[in-house]
Each structure stands twice: as structure tokens, then as C-alpha cells.
Amino acid sequence: MGKINIEDLYWEDWDELSKNKDEIDRIFHYLKDFEAREIDELAHILTLYNNPSGTYTVEFANIIADLYRYSKIKFIKALGIVKDESINLVYVFRNLKVFTDEDEELKEILGIEELSQGDKEVAKDFFQMYKNICAS
DSSP: OOOOOHHHHTTSOHHHHTTOHHHHHHHHHHHTOGGGOOHHHHHHHHHGGGOTTOOSHHHHHHHHHHHHHHOHHHHHHHHHHSGGGHHHHHHHHHHTTOOSOHHHHHHHHHTOTTSOHHHHHHHHHHHHHHHHHHHO
């Protein structure tokens, strides 16, 4: 499959693109190949939920939740690049019920040696934002 510039997808005319189902399928398949994606590409995936066209939000939300489930390390590192997306992603996680026990999830993440202290701060901020949103 040819390389797709994920950063450019944010500005894509999704209404126009949706007329070509094969291309949409190819893009979603590409985005879901988390193993082949670099951290900066994954960061761009996190921004797609809030794309200006406002389309495919359910699909992008599911891809983002799947990324978290696939690799908490990759998710947190990608989130560190696009921290401003945290508020949007908190709602994704709440609506999709990604966490069964957010305290345990955070504890697990904070224990991951591959994450830097900065990454762990990103995780703490994300989970605190999640708690604040869910408490309201």
C-alpha cells in the first residue's frame, strides 16, 4: 500500500473523498496499521477526530481507542506531541468507555519504564482531565 501523508488528511475534503469508498477503505486500513506507523504519524491520527470537515468522527474515535488498546506507550508518546488534543480525546474515551478503572490504567502507565518522565506527566494530565470531565 502506498504511503499516505496522515498530516494532510486533517485538511482533506472528506465529503469529496467519501465518494470513493475504495480510497476511504484504503485510508482506514492504513491508519489502523499501528505497528507500521511512526510516533509522529500516530500523533496526526489523534488529530483526525477533530477534523474541520467533522466527518468520520465515529471511525476516527474507534481508531484512536484501538491505538490506546494496542499500545499505551505509543498512544502516550503520540499524545505528548499533540497535547492540545487531550480535551477532545477525553470525550472519545468517555463515550467509548475505554477505561474500566482509570486509576488502575494510570498506575499501569506510570509503571512503564519505556516512558520518560515527560511522557508520564502527559499521562497524568490526560487522566486528570478525564476525571474532571467524567465528574461533571
